[in-house]
Amino acid sequence: MGKPMQVAMNWASSWKETLLSLLEDLPPTLCPYIASISIDGTSATTMIIDSTTGEPLCKPFLYNESCPDALPFVTSIAPENHTVCAGSSTLSKLVSWWNSHNSDKGNAILMHQSDWLLWLLHGKLGVSDYNNALKVGYDPETESYPSWLVSQPFSYLLPTVKPPGTPIESIKEDMRKQFGFPKDCVVCTGTTDSIAAFLAAGATLPGKAVTSLGSTLAIKLLSTYRIEDSRFGVYSHRLDDKWLVGGASNTGGAVLRQIFTDDQLELLSQQINPLVASTLDYYPLPANGERFPIADPNMQPRLHPRPENDVHYLHGILESIARIEAKAFGLLKELGATEVEEVYTAGGGAKNEAWRKIRERVLGIPVRRAEHTEAAYGAALLALKGACQ
Template sequence: MDEVPDAGRLVVGVDLGTSGVRAIAIDDSGTIVAEGRAAISATRRRDPASIWSAVTSALDMLCAALDPRRIAAIAVDGTSGTIIPTDMSGAPIGLATLYNDKAEAASVARVSAAAPEDSPARGQSSPLARMLDRASLPGLAGFLHEADWIAHRLGAPHGVSDANNALKSGYDPRAGRWPGWIAATGLDLALLPSVVEPGTPVGHVGADIATRFGFSPEARLVAGTTDGCASFLATGADTAGDGVSALGSTLTVKLLSERPVSAPAFGVYSHRLLGCFLPGGASNAGAAVLARFFTPDQLAALSTRIDPARDSGLDYYPLPSPGERFPVSDPALPPRLEPRPDDDARFLHGLLEGLARIEAEAYRRLAELGAPPVRRIFSVGGGAANPVWTALRARIIGVEVTAATHTEAAYGAARLARHGVAT
């Protein structure tokens, strides 16, 4: 058999996004060597055949730009909670249900009655509840998450998942097993996949896949993750105390921790990742408030008039509307945007400070719940490009804050593939 060359080996991450597939190959230094993309129309996103077709197109594009024999490992990430029913051979027996599809009310109620209060399997879009909806499909042998199924198509054993994709389906990452309460919902536990840690080698590419793309038959398949966890890994965060702040329309923080953190009142739960746990939370505050008052050009111009080393003297809590979920849980918390000074630059200064204080409190809240103190922060999202906001956040939070070089989920999946061949 042709072996993967030791020199110049590459690893590949495949991201199953909401509107398409992206594949990225990186070398041992983390440099992107090649990429491939393929779109999936919204009307075809539930069709497993269309997902697989997009994967093959993305890999064809990637392999055309490199020697595919150099690829040592592949990992796949997918949208958390997208489920595919399969038969005994792993072939789909129906369309996928997407991460944001609503389950039938009766199934949601059965999960709510059985699941612990802190279980991520609860809710209207529960993957577990959607499995209950389809548990009587003729020929059903099991359910796979979409990343599991694509990995199987590439050659991984049938019926294997990872702890991140399995979390919202009810998997307990602390105990490392499917919990017994799932049986109380009426679902046969035999329909659930076996679960391994993300980054675990699970097999090699299939002989047909090696021939199809020109891979070495020794190329490994590595257990993947969700798109959200893959995006976290893409930043370079890899040590307990590393945080990632997403500065989008809302503010989301994630923090790598040695211990699991769960706080349903704040919407906080933990993924298992790289031998650690990944708790996080999302505030209702964020850049959407800035966009209400300023255009992008105005934000850029006004930011140049702000000294991030000085305090504005304003005390804002910039919510878009009443209600906050994290770092405080108060559905009636009012926005605090007064007084508004005549100087727009000072007003923006106060808004940015308010958001930075919320971010600081978010990391403190995670630490209070059992995570380590944040030691450095990687920034992603549109706000990461504002150097004044970055400097201001570093002053208020008191740690190093840098914009992440890479944010693509496919890049994070490639890092996970590299972890699999390094262990």
């Protein structure tokens, strides 16, 4: 057992400890009323587990880890431009593990981070949800693994997949007693962090969207129709009978931070008149390259001419980012998604009232600040869904 195994055990056990300490922190007076539990986890964080013990067989593959060694094989079996055709996809991680381990593979199963944490609570191994399973190749439309995946020798590792928020099993007796949960408390399938954050915002009808104004500008739109376009990094997650369409631009708060401090942003924004259009036309990027809504890896940032007045400069930048957001929604519509009707906003830029008004004018639809943006709130909504089934 070398160093990697040491690190492996540390990741998984620290996640486990964190879960248990969070449960420990629940007010004891509330525990008897907890009807159901769900958990969101980082997308594509992949664990290979021993099905006889539930313990990890190797270090977890973290969400952003890339396995370029597996990519030639993955692209040779998957359809062109499929979501799994990335070095960091769950399937690339699985293939990389499969090729580098010669023994002890018979009892192995694949689980995502949230599947494993939920397993600690319900004790049934090998259950996942169709949001987490998308990047291993599961098809949420047909609700099955495609034949090109099932025919692989490693397909026995793939988990059973259910819709997010589906009751899996009652909580294990030891856990129930340890935390004082009621006898009928059920553990439900989870989802990914970013989908949980979308659910938290409460956008439940087609045409409702959440724009996250963090370091980058990420858009998620609830659509009746599924769309995919790998050129723009656009793909759809299933949410019951609808599709959650997403895309992310490299513009966003990171550019603002290269030019202004957060205090300056607040002060200057207060002096902007959001009802008047800025004539300055920029394409703010923190570095060369854009993917969505313009697919151009060599695209240059455009932040000139810079006016002497910083209020005018910031106004121009915020207005330009709003135009990029409008173009992004326009592209999703062109690709076949439901037309956006209302936008909720999350992330560091959501508190900027002047920007909200600028976006409302440029997008031509209501723009609100989301009341809830914590992913944990979205996971709780999934647990509620499970409790009502």
